[in-house]
Amino acid sequence: QTTTPSDLESNADHPKLMLTSKSVDDIKSALGSVPLFDKSLERAKQEVDAAMAEGIQVPIPKDMAGGYTHTQHKKNYAALQKAGALFQITGDTKYAAFTRDVLLAYAKMYKSLPRHPQERSYARGKIFWQCLNDANWLVYMSQAYDGIRGWITEEERQTLDNELFRPFADFLSIETPQFFNRVHNHSTWGTVAVGMIGLVMNDDELVDRALFGIKDDGIDSAALDNDGGTIKKEGQKSGFLANLDEPFSPDGYYTEGPYYQRYAMYPFLAFAQALETKKPELKIFEYNGGVLIKAVDALLNLTDADGxxxxxxxxxxxxxxxxxxxxxxVDIAYYYGNQDPRLLSVALQQDNVQLDATGLAVAQGIHQGKAQPFIKESMLLRDGAKGDEGGVAILRANYEGGTMALVMKNAAHGxxxxxxxxxxxxxxxxxxxxxxxYGLARFVNVEQKNGGGYLKENTSxxxxxxxxxxxxxxxxxxxKGIFKESSKHHPEVTTFETSDPNIQVVSAVEANAYPGTEFTRTMMMVTLDHHKKPLLIDILNVTSDSNHKYDLPLYYKGQVVATNLDLNTPPQLSPLGTKAGYQHIWKEATGIPSTENTQFTWLDNKKFYSATVLTEGKxxxxxxxxxxxxxxxxxxxxPMLIHRRNNMKNGLFVQVIESHGTYNxxxxxAENAYAAIQNIKSLASPQGYTALELTLQNKDRYAVIVVDSAFAKAQHKLELSNSTYTWKGTYYFKQLKN
Amino acid sequence: QTTTPSDLESNADHPKLMLTSKSVDDIKSALGSVPLFDKSLERAKQEVDAAMAEGIQVPIPKDMAGGYTHTQHKKNYAALQKAGALFQITGDTKYAAFTRDVLLAYAKMYKSLPRHPQERSYARGKIFWQCLNDANWLVYMSQAYDGIRGWITEEERQTLDNELFRPFADFLSIETPQFFNRVHNHSTWGTVAVGMIGLVMNDDELVDRALFGIKDDGIDSAALDNDGGTIKKEGQKSGFLANLDEPFSPDGYYTEGPYYQRYAMYPFLAFAQALETKKPELKIFEYNGGVLIKAVDALLNLTDADGxxxxxxxxxxxxxxxxxxxxxxVDIAYYYGNQDPRLLSVALQQDNVQLDATGLAVAQGIHQGKAQPFIKESMLLRDGAKGDEGGVAILRANYEGGTMALVMKNAAHGxxxxxxxxxxxxxxxxxxxxxxxYGLARFVNVEQKNGGGYLKENTSxxxxxxxxxxxxxxxxxxxKGIFKESSKHHPEVTTFETSDPNIQVVSAVEANAYPGTEFTRTMMMVTLDHHKKPLLIDILNVTSDSNHKYDLPLYYKGQVVATNLDLNTPPQLSPLGTKAGYQHIWKEATGIPSTENTQFTWLDNKKFYSATVLTEGKxxxxxxxxxxxxxxxxxxxxPMLIHRRNNMKNGLFVQVIESHGTYNxxxxxAENAYAAIQNIKSLASPQGYTALELTLQNKDRYAVIVVDSAFAKAQHKLELSNSTYTWKGTYYFKQLKN
Ligand SMILES: [Ca+2]
Ligand SMILES: [Ca+2]
Ligand SMILES: [Ca+2]
Ligand SMILES: [Mg+2]
Ligand SMILES: [Mg+2]
Ligand SMILES: [Mg+2]
Ligand SMILES: [Mg+2]
Incomplete structure (x- = not known):
């Protein structure tokens, strides 16, 4: 059962990625006194014990995502990562022996493995169909190996270093530069995998390759990945640090969006943690304005009330x-950041911590009652490495018993x-x-759906x-749906004002999506006196050099309750169009406005919602x-409701969205089944201004004025319908006297 | 603030419906020591205080359901019913005074009120658009009046008796016999309303009218109500007792189904409670085999795991x-039944009790720790006054962490x-x-949807x-969708066997839905060794004297994951047919079976489900x-999946439904994303027997044999594919040796 450590020097050098000999000591002495840590440890034991009970299974790679070999290799790295930590923390050698034996089984197979038989990836792996999954494997297995490398024999160490891990690192990097040498979440995983195993094996060449990339990679600048993404722009830097420079904005927003950010955060932070231990001179958590910690905060804010x-x-x-x-x-941000007590309440919901010093600190913080609620506020997350490529705006209204959130994508392409x-x-x-x-068109890891990969409808x-x-x-x-074109431009966020929680405003301008046409969209989240839930006022100005047809969809959910549209339902359904996604929409009905305000009320999740839309003649x-x-x-x-206007040069789309009632x-x-808004009126106003009057069912009236960004000035004064309006800033919102 | 009781005799006589002077004393002395009762009382106070804060509002009736006058009159009776009890329990005269004042406002208006201006009911009310709601009003207001009738002045009593309540009772009965004198939930409410106000006013004539109906009502036997239901069959009894005889089966099933039973239970039980006090000689809770208490049990069992x-x-x-x-x-069934401790756990979920002796008993039982879980079991609820008109079968499998329930309607029309x-x-x-x-096609109390009434799509x-x-x-x-025809017949339940929880079976025969054709459907809920969740095996035999086309739909929910059907999706969608509901179905795709077993897998609520269907050539x-x-x-x-077979005389439809996996x-x-069933094979068998072989993905095989009811005998012996099967009873299910 016990094996004598074979190499004291090597033993002293491990662990060093997530754990260190000091943190192992700290954890050991805290065991039994920090409930969430103990629970997390117990859960890890159960998981690894269950995996060990199934025996060593290292099958020849064959299947796509969802299939047996794919799933088993994922299970292996998930179990071994924890087994390495469990060996360190509990000292139980069964964890070390299992880890060693599984890794030796991989070593036996690895060198003779060809690329995976499934040919659909631009960068096929060996263990999995794509290098991305192989990189996942190496990141986790580096931690597993770190846990036992000091405990195994010198001969085993030589075998694993030379027959498995070094070839694996070379395969992911110099043998597959189109995967490794990009600025992309794939390369984040690739560089971190290579860097972490480099740290484990004390291989500086690998660590440098990870940090700074490969010099001459020979990548064709016209090459594309499976998603149609450019592999590499001319002259672009590569390596881990380049991946840390570029996709994160100064606000910690990751340009691919939160779903991919969540996926990318792990390698960024895990490698950062290891670098902080082994290369503290890099000051990685202060790198680029402390972007890593900011990124965790941004990510937690890019969620709904359920997280x-x-x-x-x-x-x-x-x-x-x-x-x-x-x-x-969350654990790493708490520990290496400034111990933000709001993170503890997120950890409480997660009900789990990392098995290292960071997880221990979080569990201790919770145990000491330090947790504070994580109340999400309105924020603008600027996009672009310099923060000058638009951004994602979040407006939130937190009222008694609930919260509403608007998220508006005024960011770069992603x-x-x-x-x-x-x-x-x-x-x-x-x-x-x-x-x-809509999200994506994919069933991740559901093998029956295209092997779990993107479906063609994701593009179409x-x-x-x-x-x-x-x-x-x-x-x-x-x-025109051209990735390269969209990637060249981004909207400008011209207003973001949330200091008054009752009148929050974001405006953005998009001038390049259709050459010759400019869109300015202002969204106001307004909480009125007698309405706890906010109204959402959406004002979209179009100016163009020529006449065009416009469609503005509203992706409501649930069932239609009422509308004042004159509806016409066809006896047969046809697609709405032939391309650009229109071929995927069945035209269930057409509606002709019966007045200058169209109302549309629906019921979803036992709540009544309405859109009131300003409409024009045709x-x-x-x-x-x-x-x-x-x-x-x-x-x-x-379902969706599309507002269509034909043959317009310049014009205005306005709608007010409300959540006004409930059904039990x-x-x-049925409480408040009718919209609070009765009428939206467009008021004649000088160039550069858009002026509206809103009338509620209770006859209260409000004036709404927005100023075009080109007409911005310190102080505005306007005569409208015999009243004078003066204000500072880019918008005006006030109740009118009746 | 205080008013001297004006009439001691009358005072002593009240209350007598839900409360009595004895139960009021019991409650008063228990106050503060029975948490759930105290909580319920507190909640009632808050409700009534809120209603009192809005002042007396007794508008002239005008609106449909969902509109202001409708809603306000409902609010009034809900508040006053509680106010009457609150006055009795707390002695606070503000509740009595408010009740009196609101009732006097109704008295002032009532006699000159015409029928409600909305004309769509076959029995228009005065306060509401239909008498049903007026009867609701009178049931609750009788209780309110019972609370204060001993406290008001003789003059006020005369006013309320003669200007409001007696005219109200006459209006609902002799002036509207087509509403009052039926066997129907409407008449249950009508008779109870009249009976309860009769008890309050010591008016025996009203009580008798309620119990036994009106002799000569002059109702035309061809008359129909708004739902197309017959008003009254020739020679049918009427009154409360007739309504208690007929719609309930000996198992407590109410032929209209649980949604209407839930609605009807209140007047049945409230009046029974009052009768038990004032006319104990009726032994109303023992009436008809104790059907009222059985009905509560049946109703609680006619629910899913959420209730x-x-x-x-x-x-x-x-x-x-x-x-x-x-x-x-629940409170009344506990108190007047045999104090079933399972009812206490339902009351705990309800978190509320009635403000009377029954609610006090329940709250005390809970406080004394007597509650037992209400575990729903399989049961057959026979339909028909004599229990011989088919029935609703419920099969349930309760496994670790979950429960599945099949409910099969082999009952009378309803x-x-x-x-x-x-x-x-x-x-x-x-x-x-x-x-x-699908349920009904109606948005109850949503005014925008046809005034909250049934939509025409409910019928079509x-x-x-x-x-x-x-x-x-x-x-x-x-x-043929003809109510009168369907009402003449009912299926026969030929097997209901649930003693082995792993093999539960229900069979029923319907021989009249299509003259010349007989359907026998057997549903088995089978739990196999290695599968915690049951399989549902559905075997439908058709015998006919001629060739017909058949459709068997499967109303799955969620998204299609996979099928081995050869799918063809048309460029335009057309309705599937022109009548009998077919006009409401868009034909999204047709599918041709590729093998003798069609599989169809879908994902809903993060679970994978499959149907495996035995298919034939065309x-x-x-x-x-x-x-x-x-x-x-x-x-x-x-969505739905329809299995269609053209031009069949006799034949077999078989499908196996499983819940086999989960998606997180x-x-x-994706865990177990594939069906466990691989194959269903139909085995050649003699007349009167249907024999199948099921093969699982793991190669386990099972024999399933069902016997036609016409071939029932004590012992069966069959040679099939070189094996001999012997068994007792109407079905055989066993694993085959491999
Ligand atoms: Ca999206
Ligand atoms: Ca999007
Ligand atoms: Ca039904
Ligand atoms: Mg959510
Ligand atoms: Mg999208
Ligand atoms: Mg439910
Ligand atoms: Mg139905």
């Missing part, structure tokens, strides 16, 4: 900060996982979507503009549903 | 035993709220629908056979979706 990430760009809904990589992120959705937004009430972003539908709550010109996506509405041109039933049959199926009471 | 009622017939989903009428039902759905079923996992019954869609998980011949509903499948011919968007866009969007793990 589920906003599905900006390619994001699978339901992913949340309960995920394991966020447990690490690399290969970006969507063509400039100025689009989603709206949440508590943990539920009110106006949704989910990425297209019409799949989003934003404006489409001439049935064509922004930037406006049309379309009640559509996703699902046309979908031979494999890959798409959800979600037990008492069968 | 939500199965939406048999016209039932609005989401209604549950949390509803106020079930609080009363009066005017019945659906044409013989042998149909729904399947639940925990609190969620797996295979749904929700009641039709194709809207259910049962078989349709020649695109025509059972009994079988077809249709992937459909509800929503065609729906100009007002009244229907949910729910946080870990992104």
């Amino acid at each position: 589920e990430f906003f599905p900006l760009n390619d994001g699978q809904k339901g992913m949340s900060y309960q995920t394991a990589s966020l447990v690490s992120a 690399l290969s996982h970006g969507h063509f959705d400039k100025l689009s937004y989603s709206l949440y009430e508590d943990g539920e979507e009110v106006l949704q972003d 539908w989910a990425k297209q503009t019409i799949a989003h709550n934003t404006i489409v010109q001439d049935e064509t996506s922004h930037y 406006d049309q509405f379309i009640l559509g549903r996703v699902g046309a041109s979908d031979p494999e039933f890959n798409l959800r049959r979600d 199926p037990v008492t069968e009471k | 939500e009622f199965f939406p048999l017939n016209d039932g609005q989903k989401g209604m549950s035993y949390q509803t106020a009428s079930l609080v009363s039902a 009066l005017s709220h019945g659906h044409f759905d013989k042998l149909s079923y729904s399947l639940y996992e925990d609190g969620e629908e797996v295979l749904q019954d 869609w929700a009641k039709q056979t194709i809207a259910h998980n049962t078989i349709v011949q020649d695109e025509t509903s059972h009994y 079988d077809q499948f249709i992937l459909g979706r509800v929503g065609a011919s729906d100009p007002e968007f009244n229907l949910r866009r729910d 969007p946080v870990t992104e793990k």
Whole structure:
């Protein structure tokens, strides 16, 4: 059962990635007195014990995601990462022996393995169909190896170093530069994998390769990955530090969006933790303005009230900060940041900590009663390495018993996982979507659905503009749906004002999506006296050098309750169009406005919602549903309401969205089933100004004025309908006297 | 503030409906020592105080359900019912004075009130658009009046007796016999209202009228109500006791289904409680085999794991035993039944008790720790006054961590709220629908949706056979959708065997839905060794004197994951048919079976489900979706899979349904995403027997044999594929040796 440490020097050198001999000592002396740590340790033991009970299974790689070999190799690295830590913390050699034996089984197989038989990746792995998963494997297995490298024999160490890990690192880097040498989440995993195993083996060459990339990689600048993303721009830096410079903005926003950020955070932080131990001179947690800690805060804020990430760009809904990589992120941010007590309440919800000094600190903080609620506030997360490429705006209203959140994507394209959705937004009430972003078209790890990979409808539908709550010109996506074009530009956020929680405003301008046309969209989240929940006022100005057709969809959910539209339902359903996502929409009805205000009320999650829309003479509405041109039933049959205007040069789209009532199926009471807004009126106003009057059902009236960014000045004065308005700043909102 | 009791005799006589002077004393002395009672009292005070703060509002009746006057009059009776009890229990005269003042306001208005201006009811009320709501009003107001009648002045008493309550009782009965003199939930409310106010006013004539109905009502036997239900059959008895005889079966099943039973239970039980006090010689709780207490038990069992009622017939989903009428039902059943401790755990979930002796007993039982879990078991609830009109079968599997429930409607039509759905079923996992019954097409109390009333799609869609998980011949509903025909017949339940929880079986025969054709459907809920969750085996035998086309729908929910069908999706969607509900289905795809077993896997609520269906040469499948011919968007866009067979005389439909896996969007793990069943084979067998062989993915094989009811005998012996099978009873299920 026991094996004598074979090499004292090597033993003293380990562990060093997540654990150190000092943190191991600290943990050992705290065991039994810090409940959340003890619980997390116990859970890890159960997991690893269960894996050990199934025996050593290292099959020849064969399957796609969801299949047996894929799943087993994932299970192996998940179990061994924990086994390495368990050996260090408990001293039980069964964990070390199991880790050694599994790794030796990999070593036996590895060198003779060809690339994976599944050929669909631009960078095929050996253990998995894509190098990305191989890199995941190496990141976790580096930690497993770190746990036992001081305990195994010199001969075993030579075998694992030379037959498994060094070839593995070379394979992921110099043998697959198109994977390793990018600025992309793939390369983050790749560089971290190589760097971590380099640290474990004291191999400085590997660590340098990880930090700074490969000099001459021979990558063709025209090459693309499976998502159609550019592999590498001319002259671009590579390596871990370049990956830390570029995709994060100064506010910690990761340009691919929170779903990919959540995935990328783990390697960033795990490697940073190891570097902080082994290369403290890098001051990695202060790097680039302390961006790593800021990124954790940004990520926690990019969630709904349940902690589920906003599905900006390619994001699978339901992913949340309960995920394991966020447990690490929260623990590391707490420990290496400034012990923000709000992080402790997130850790409490996660009900789990890392098995290292950071997890111990968090569990101790909680045990000492230091946790503070993590109340999410409004914020602008600027995009771009310099923070000058637009940004994601979040407006939140926290009222008694609930919260509403608007997330508006005024950011850069988002690399290969970006969507063509400039100025689009989603709206949440508590943990539920009110106006949704479709998310991605993929069933991650569901083998039956294209091996768990992206479905073709991700490109033909989910990425297209019409799949989003934003404006489409001439049935064509922004930037014609061309990734390269969209990547060259970004909107400008011209106003972001949230200091008055009752009147919060964001404005952004998109001038490049359709050459010759400019969109200015202002969204106001306004809480009135007698309404606890806010109104959302959406004002979209279009100016163009020519006439075009426009569509503005509203992705509501649930059932239609009422509308004053004159509805016409066709006897047969046809797709709304032929391209740019329109081929995926069934046209269920057309609606002609009956007055200058169209109202549309729906019931979802036992709540009544309404949109009140300012309409013009020849406006049309379309009640559509996703699902046309979908031979494999890959798409959800979600509904939408499209506001269509033909042949417009310059013009205005205005809508007010409200959550106004509730339905209780037990008492069968419908409370406030009618919209509070009765009327929106557009007031004649000078160039540069958009002026509206809102009238509520209770006859209260409000004036809303927004100023075009080109007409910004310190002080504004306007005569409208016999009243004089004066104000400072880019917008005006005030109740009118009756 | 205080008023001297004006009439001692009358004072001593009150209260007498829900409270008595003795129970008031008991309650007073228990106050402060029984937490759930105190909490319920406190909640009632808050409700009534809030209503009093809004002042006396007795508007002239005008609106439909959901509108102001309708809602206000409902609020009034809800508040006053509690105010009467609060006055008795607390002695605070503010409650008595408010009750008196509101009632006097009604008295001032009542006699000159015409029938309600909304004309759509077959029995228009005065306060509300239909007498049903007026009867609700009188039931609750009788209790309110009972609380204060001993406290007000003789003059006030004369005013209320003669200007309000006696005219109100006459209006509901002799002036509206088509409402009062039926066997129908409307008449239950009507008779109870008249009986209760009769008891309050010591008016024996009213009490007799309530108990035994009106002799010569002059009702035309051809008359119909708004739902198309017959008002009264020739020679039918009427009055409260007739309503207690007829709709309840000896098992306590109410033929209209649980949604209406829940609504009817309150007047039944409230009046029974009053009768038990004032007319103990009736022994009302022993009446008809103690059916009232049995009915409460039946109702609690007709729910999913959340306590939500199965939406048999016209039932609005989401209604549950949390509803106020079930609080009363549970309390009364506990007190007047045999103090079943399982009822206490339901009361705990309700978190509320009645403010009377029954509620006090329940709260005390809970406080004394007597509550036992209410574990729902399999049961057959026979239908019909004599229990010989088929029945609703419930099969349940309670396994570690969950429960599955099958509810199969082999019952009588269900009066005017019945659906044409013989042998149909729904399947639940925990609190969620797996295979749904559509329920009703109505948004109760949502004014915008047809004033909260039934939508026309309730008749054209929700009641039709194709809207259910049962078989349709020649695109025509059972009994051609004719209520009168369907009401003449009922299926026979030929097997109901649940003594082995691992092999539970129900069989039923329907021989009249299509003359010349007989259906025998057997559903088995089978738990195999290595599968905690049960398989559902559905075997449907058709014998006919001629060739017909058949459709068997499967109302799954969620997203399609995989199928081995050869799918063909049309470029345009058309309705599946022109009548009998088919006009409401969009044909999204057709599927041709690729082998003798069709598999269809879907993902819903993070779980993987599959149907494996035995198919024949020319079988077809249709992937459909509800929503065609729906100009007002009244229907949910729910999907279904229809198994279609053309031109069949005699034949067999077999499918196996499983809940086999889970998807976790946080870990992104898909566990057991594939069906456990690999193959269903039909074995050649002699007349009267249906024999199948099931093969699992793990190669285990099972024999399933069912015996036609016409071939029932004590002992069966069969040679099949070189094996001999002997068994007793109507079915055989056993693992085969490999
Ligand atoms: Ca998007
Ligand atoms: Ca998205
Ligand atoms: Ca039904
Ligand atoms: Mg959520
Ligand atoms: Mg999107
Ligand atoms: Mg439920
Ligand atoms: Mg139904």
